[in-house]
Amino acid sequence: MTEAPPPVLLSETEVIARVDALAHQMAPHLDDDTTAVCLLTGGLWFCADLTRALSRLGRNVGFDALWLASYGDARASMGRCEVRADLQRPLAGKTALVVDDVFDTGLSLSEAARLVKDAGASRVLTCVFARKPLPFKIAGPRERAITPDFVAWEAPARFLVGYGMDASGAFRGLPYIGALD
Numbered sequence: 001m002t003e004a005p006p007p008v009l010l011s012e013t014e015v016i017a018r019v020d021a022l023a024h025q026m027a028p029h030l031d032d033d034t035t036a037v038c039l040l041t042g043g044l045w046f047c048a049d050l051t052r053a054l055s056r057l058g059r060n061v062g063f064d065a066l067w068l069a070s071y072g073d074a075r076a077s078m079g080r081c082e083v084r085a086d087l088q089r090p091l092a093g094k095t096a097l098v099v100d101d102v103f104d105t106g107l108s109l110s111e112a113a114r115l116v117k118d119a120g121a122s123r124v125l126t127c128v129f130a131r132k133p134l135p136f137k138i139a140g141p142r143e144r145a146i147t148p149d150f151v152a153w154e155a156p157a158r159f160l161v162g163y164g165m166d167a168s169g170a171f172r173g174l175p176y177i178g179a180l181d
Contacts, residue, residue, distance in 0.1 A: 003170065006161055006178030010153060015129075015163055015176060018152040019046070022127070023053035026097075026150050029125065030054065034095040035062040037087065037116055039108055042101035042172070045164035046129040046152075050099060061097065064089045066115060068108045092120030101164040102155070103128040103148050110145040129163065130155035130177070153177075 010018075038047035044065075051061055069082045096116040100109055113124050127150040159181045161167050162174030171178070 005174065006180050008176045009179055010177040012175040019049045020053050022150055022152045023050060023057055027054060027057045027059050030059050030061060032060050034097055035064055035091055036097045036099050038065040039100040039112055040065050040067040042164040043099050046101050047099040066112050068111060087119055091116055093122050095123040096121035098124065098126045100128045102160060103131040106146050109148065113146060125149045129153060130160060132157050
């Protein structure tokens with residue numbers, strides 16, 4: 001039996017509007033030598049929409065990806081970040097824009113920022129679609145080691161799905177954001 005789609009917290013129209021507004025905010029800080037580093041798997045939907053929105057504004061950023069895992073199929077962080085696939089292109093001397101779907105523990109974003117800096121990026125900017133407030137229900141640390149430079153949506157402290165966010169692989173493809181709690 002398949003679980004019913006969750007109720008809408010942020011509609012598809014609102015998601016699109018927030019991505020476009022964020023692209024306008026970010027564009028002055030980027031150039032065509034910037035590389036967007038998408039955090040897989042959840043960040044793929046947001047990163048694709050964001051890079052297209054930036055392109056419409058004349059910012060044609062490059063693309064690379066890191067596949068990091070800090071949740072697995074659980075609803076709580078494992079408290080550590082596993083690198084499943086590394087960068088594919090050189091970042092030496094470039095601005096790297098790390099793009100992720102949701103910021104809750106900050107573990108994945110912090111690890112990604114460290115990895116791209118270690119890869120030689122001259123500047124590291126971070127961007128998330130949704131930022132959850134503290135406190136939130138996680139098994140990991142309560143302090144965040146990093147603060148995103150750009151945030152599209154201040155999300156509630158709920159278990160979010162849709163627009164790349166999932167529950168054990170389900171609901172990633174929803175064009176809106178819902179919650180399962």
